[in-house]
Amino acid sequence: KQEVTQIPAALSVPEGENLVLNCSFTDSAIYNLQWFRQDPGKGLTSLLLIQSSQREQTSGRLNASLDKSSGRSTLYIAASQPGDSATYLCAVKMGAHNDMRFGAGTRLTVKP
Amino acid sequence: GAVVSQHPSRVICKSGTSVKIECRSLDFQATTMFWYRQFPKKSLMLMATSNEGSKATYEQGVEKDKFLINHASLTLSTLTVTSAHPEDSSFYICSASGKTGNTIYFGEGSWLTVV
Numbered sequence: 001k002q003e004v005t006q007i008p009a010a011l012s013v014p015e016g017e018n019l020v021l022n023c024s025f026t027d028s029a030i031y032n033l034q035w036f037r038q039d040p041g042k043g044l045t046s047l048l049l050i051q052s053s054q055r056e057q058t059s060g061r062l063n064a065s066l067d068k069s070s071g072r073s074t075l076y077i078a079a080s081q082p083g084d085s086a087t088y089l090c091a092v093k094m095g096a097h098n099d100m101r102f103g104a105g106t107r108l109t110v111k112p
Numbered sequence: 113g114a115v116v117s118q119h120p121s122r123v124i125c126k127s128g129t130s131v132k133i134e135c136r137s138l139d140f141q142a143t144t145m146f147w148y149r150q151f152p153k154k155s156l157m158l159m160a161t162s163n164e165g166s167k168a169t170y171e172q173g174v175e176k177d178k179f180l181i182n183h184a185s186l187t188l189s190t191l192t193v194t195s196a197h198p199e200d201s202s203f204y205i206c207s208a209s210g211k212t213g214n215t216i217y218f219g220e221g222s223w224l225t226v227v
């Protein structure tokens with residue numbers, strides 16, 4: 001059974017810092033991996049989707065990498081801002097019509 | 113882009129009553145819909161998978177008679193929490209995928225409070 005782990009569980013940084021969030025998964029035969037942002041009491045906002053054949057995806061200040069063979073993905077946030085404060089969730093999909101399996105998330109706080 | 117709409121966003125119901133949550137795909141045909149539950153400060157846990165026109169497949173530990181899922185059309189799935197109890201209070205979120213299944217789109221979620 002696929003297990004998704006996110007480290008750290010919580011992170012607090014001063015504004016302007018670059019930071020890395022980690023995600024690991026036990027079964028490397030994934031279809032794709034997706035990073036989401038969740039604000040308190042809200043739904044999910046998709047940030048980046050990486051297909052199994054891809055190594056990374058970039059959007060603005062965000063960069064996500066995927067090393068499928070080692071079962072790892074990282075989300076890099078450059079020049080963090082207070083507005084980046086949220087919970088970041090990593091999720092993997094095992095097949096085209098499968099559900100997504102989520103990690104427990106990393107709660108990020110960026111202090112002004 | 114594709115949009116999945118969930119309704120209601122918040123609902124309060126009395127213990128023992130039933131409540132229905134709707135999940136609609138607005139601009140694509142959702143052949144598969146997924147229902148998740150999220151407890152405070154916890155991650156999303158899959159409850160069930162529903163395919164249009166067939167019975168939902170429930171995850172282990174999820175009571176199918178308590179959480180009724182209907183996926184009668186390619187644009188609508190409903191989750192009915194029957195005989196709700198305070199411990200059913202949670203954030204419920206649906207997602208939907210089309211024929212290719214490549215991308216899953218999530219609804220905005222529904223907060224259920226049972227008093």
